[in-house]
Amino acid sequence: MGQFIQFAINGLMSGAIYALIAVGIVSVFKATKVVNFAHGYLIMFGAYFYFTFAVIIPGQEWAPAWLASWQPGWMVEMRQGLNMFSPLGAVLDWAANVPRIIFGLIGAVLCNALLGMLIERSLMRPLMGQSVFAMIMVTVGLISILSGAASLIWTADAAFVPHIAPNTPIRFEVFGTMVFLFGADIVNMIIALLIFGGIVAMVKFTKSGVAIRATAEDQSTAYSMGISVPKIFSRAWILASATGAVAGAILATRNGISPSLGLFGFSVLAIVLMGGLDSYVGCFIAAMSVGVLEAMTQWKLGGEWAEIVPYVAVLVVIIFRPHGLMGQKEVERI
Amino acid sequence: MLSVSDLHLSFGGIKALQGVNFEAKEGEITGVIGPNGAGKTSLFNAISGFYAPDKGTVRFDGQDITDITPDKRASLGMARTFQNIALFRGMTVLDNIKLGGHTRLKTGMFSAFKYFGSARREELELRRDIEERVIDFLEIDHIRKYPITMLSYGLQKRVELARALAMRPRVLLLDEPVAGMNREETADMARFILDVQEQFGTTILLVEHDMHMVMDICSHIVVLNFGQQIASGTPAEVSKNPAVIEAYLGAAA
Amino acid sequence: MINGNLKADYGADERVLNNRNKQLFVYGSMLLLAIFPFVAGDYAMLMACKMGILLIAVVGVNVLTGYTGLVSLGHGAFVAIGAYATVVFSNLFSGLPEGILPLIVIPLAVIVSALVGIIVGLPSLRVKGLYLAVATLAASFIVTFLIEQDLFAPWTGGVNGINTPTANLLGWELDTKREMYVLITVLALTTLLAAQNLFRTRVGRAFIAIRDRDYSAEILGISLLRYKLMSFAISAAYCGLSGALFAYFYARILPEQFELDLSLELVAALIVGGMGRTMGPVFGVFIVMMVPELIKIAMGAATGGSLELARYTGPVQEIVFGLLLVTFLLKEPLGINQITDRILRSANRWPFARG
Known part of the structure; x- marks a missing residue:
């Protein structure tokens, strides 16, 4: 039972990250009807940007010292006399990193947003109104372009990237068993859920959200009603790559940075399809269930089997519910 | 040759067909008419097997084909054209x-x-x-x-x-064969339809808005309105039927 | 100028090579292929064999994606199944005389691929387009994952790969590239011709009908179940054959050779060459294989053979591969086949301007 709760909580935490990544794919799909096969590689770029702004730039000689490690007098005083593994020590370690974490996150979000806009402008917009197949294949071509570009730009070995929140171990008791978590994981989950919720609320309640939904229903009608569809396209891509940057930063702190981060996108793609492509709620349910299922598989069958959980899950769901858990079935008029 | 009896079809709450009954006789041209949204194309889709009716049967040459797939109906000798060219x-x-x-x-x-x-x-x-x-x-x-x-x-x-x-085909379903055509093209198409019937003896069922053409070439007409069959008979009978006149021109006329 | 299009009977009108220029092109190319092994160096031989193997798989993807309109991003897995089935069956039947072993093993590998193809194709009966692309992608991840597992390692060698047998046709041991070239070229041309023939009959027409408008195909008596699965089976069988040749060609196979990169290469070659056209895969494979080679040569010349800069070659090749696919989608979505069509059209009208 104790093990079960521990793994279930781990699963929910990775589920939240899945949901954060999924939100990018769903938003682009809703606005443009294109499923971005290269979303994982956008996330990889986000991770590398975070690495660049939080590690490489602060490490340069010309960068101010406080950026690399912020050590105001009061913090030095507090540190004195602390033993090695005290929770306060971990918090202080984190506090010293705060400037570069903020710098890294802002840099990653801005650069990735710019990258998303660039992709939309140069590759997606010329295909607007063309077959969806062509657009999807363009994102497939983007996989190679992004993955090649990343290994060309970031040749240095990816070192440690700072955690977004203090990584203190937290222990507490649930139903009489000890559960063991890391502080950073909890904060990551909260960030992921807040961003997810924020985007859903935006699409539901704001004017540009209505414009996105109208575009999702019918692009040409939306265009003729005065909605600037190209602008919606741009915004969706910027939104997806900006959220992708945050997801990338989180993943970088959890699993380290490597070109294989891009492959992560495919499991999220499977999750999005399971959820039903255009449904935020469906994707959230799918993300959480896959997260928990993965954790359980890891527990019972071993880590490597967890790799294929999203793929098996999506096949099962597609066979029984061809349009995903909550997806809209498109009625074909004959 | 082709007959439907007591056909009911609904999408969610919308009742597209409510109890349609008629027979397309062998070697004759039967027309289905009705205002927009009367259920004509739904009727065709049910006959050719795209929609499964809630109730009722479709018979082809005496055989019950209500539950078989469109491709099997084609092998039996049923052909159709589509309203918006397929x-x-x-x-x-x-x-x-x-x-x-x-x-x-x-x-x-x-x-x-x-x-x-x-x-x-x-x-x-x-x-x-x-x-x-x-x-x-x-x-x-x-x-x-x-x-x-x-x-x-x-x-x-x-x-x-x-x-x-x-x-x-032994039965040919034509869904608005002359929709959107000019007069000359309509006349050509009408001639082709009559030739098909004459030369090959094909049973023809057609849906059409062009009243002149329907009255000219059909030997039997079925009128639908809001999914209900309101009349059927020869062109002369149907054109005198008060329910049909009301459906087309409104009660005041 | 080829004037008029005058035919005396329907047979003449139904011919594929229905004019002089087409005949010239096809028979000329076959002559070149026959001369090639006598003049080419070892490296050119290696490239030709790789192209031939890839071509067979791309023709398979063309049947499914180009003609039937079912997008698959996971066909690398069928190449894997063909290759591993070849190794597994060769070891299983090692008691049989060497000379007839490939004659049994290759058909078996093809059949196994086709059967798995039918299973993977099952979702295509319920979902279209995107969902199918992701479903095939997911299936391919599962296949390569299973090959790597310790559970199957006794047969597949797991992540470390496994040594492959040498092909031996009735006592003729194909242990050089030049000999493999003969087998690969003969099989590639045969399968290309078979695919072309398919689309001169009702089977191929049914595939195209499903691609263009599936409900209209149904109304003509085409069973979607039967033909979609048939298309999957044929394309998987082609990939299986390609995998079998892959296994015979290389001394060792590794699971990572059949992962996403291969699946994407198959689709990219098809798009670059021209989807739904007989010669599309031929042109596409040629470009997709030659461009990275040219980059390697160019990078080698530019860097003067410095090892320091040589590590940039891989990423640059990757980027150019992606750009190639994207550029074709943006500028010439019907692929090189469209360009050659234009050339052929002006050749037919020469010396008049093309109209």
Whole structure:
């Protein structure tokens, strides 16, 4: 039972990250009807940007010292006399990193947003109104372009990237068993859920959200009603790559940075399809269930089997519910 | 030949068909008319097997075909055209028409790979058949090698009819065969439909908005309104029926 | 100028090479292929064999994606199944005489691929387009994952790969590239011809009908179930054959050779060459294989053979591969076949301007 709760909580935490990544794919799909096969590689770029702004730039000689490690007098005083593994020590370690974490996150979000806009402008917009197949294949071509570009730009070995929140171990008791978590994981989950919720609320309640939904229903009608569809396209891509940057930063702190981060996108793609492509709620349910299922598989069958959980899950769901858990079935008029 | 009895069809809460009953008699032209949204195309889709009716049966030559798939209905000898032309746009006119012969051919996967031998014989026989029986008949020999996208609307409609005729159908369903055509094209199409009936003895069921044409060529007419069958009979009977006049012109008239 | 299009009977009109220029092109290319092994160096031989193997798989993807309109991003898995089935069956039947072993093993590998193809194709009966692309992608991840597992390692060698047998046709041991070239070229041309033939009959027409408008195909009596699964089976069988040749060609196979990169290469070659056209895969494979080679040569010349800069070659090749696919989608979505069509059209009208 104790093990079960521990793994279930781990699963929910990775589920939240899945949901954060999924939100990018769903938003682009809703606005443009294109499923971005290269979303994982956008996330990889986000991770590398975070690495660049939080590690490489602060490490340069010309960068101010406080950026690399912020050590105001009061913090030095507090540190004195602390033993090695005290929770306060971990918090202080984190506090010293705060400037570069903020710098890294802002840099990653801005650069990735710019990258998303660039992709939309140069590759997606010329295909607007063309077959969806062509657009999807363009994102497939983007996989190679992004993955090649990343290994060309970031040749240095990816070192440690700072955690977004203090990584203190937290222990507490649930139903009489000890559960063991890391502080950073909890904060990551909260960030992921807040961003997810924020985007859903935006699409539901704001004017540009209505414009996105109208575009999702019918692009040409939306265009003729005065909605600037190209602008919606741009915004969706910027939104997806900006959220992708945050997801990338989180993943970088959890699993380290490597070109294989891009492959992560495919499991999220499977999750999005399971959820039903255009449904935020469906994707959230799918993300959480896959997260928990993965954790359980890891527990019972071993880590490597967890790799294929999203793929098996999506096949099962597609066979029984061809349009995903909550997806809209498109009625074909004959 | 083709009969529907007590056909009911609904989508969610919308009742598209409520108890339609009629028979298309062998070798005759039967027309289905009704205002927009009366359920005419739904009726066609139920007859050709795209929609499963909630209640009622569709019979073809005495056999109950309510539950079989569209492709099996085609093998029995049922052909149809669509309201908004459903030709294969990636193919030439000739290939489109050849597809009509699909159910009559036997070539399997392996003889198709080989081509030379039985598959080639069969293909050449099909080519001869459609050239002589369909392309010549519908006067489309000048466009046979054209891609569909190069043809005018009227010609596309004619190619769709050609494709249906290549099936050697026993029953032909025509969904608005002259919609959107000018007077001359309409007259041509009406002549072709009559010729098909005369030469091949095909039973024809058609949906149409063009009253003149329906009255001219149909021997029996079924009138639908809001999914209900409000009248049926000869053109003369139907045009005098008060319920039909009301449906078309409103109560005040 | 080829004037008129005058035919005396339907047989003449149904011919594929229905004019002089097409005949010239096809027979000329076959002559070149026959001369090639006598003049080419070892490296050119290696490239030719790789192209031939890839070509067979791309022709398979063309049947499914180009003609039937069912998008698959996971066909690398069928190549894997063909290759591993070849190794597994060769070891299983090692008691049989060497000379007839490939004659049994290759057909078996093809059949196994086709059967798995039918299973993977099952979702295509319920979902279209995107969903199918992701479903095939997911299936391919599962296949390569299973090959790597310790559970199957006794047969597949797991992540470390496994040594492959040498092909031996009735006592003729194909242990050089030049000999493999003969087998690969003969099989590639045969399968290309078979695919072309398919689309001269009702089977191929049914595939195209499903691609263009599936409900209209149904109304003509085409069973979607039967033909979609048949298309999957044929394309998987082609990939299986390609995998079998892959296994015979290389001394060792590794699971990572059949992962996403291969699946994407197959689709990219098809798009670059021209989807739904017989010669599309031929042109596409040529470009997709030659461009990275040219980059390697160019990078080698530019960097003067410095090892320091040589590590940039891989990423640059990757980027150019992606750009190639994207550029074709943006500028010439019907692929090189469209360009050659234009050239052929002006050749037919020469010396008049093309109209």
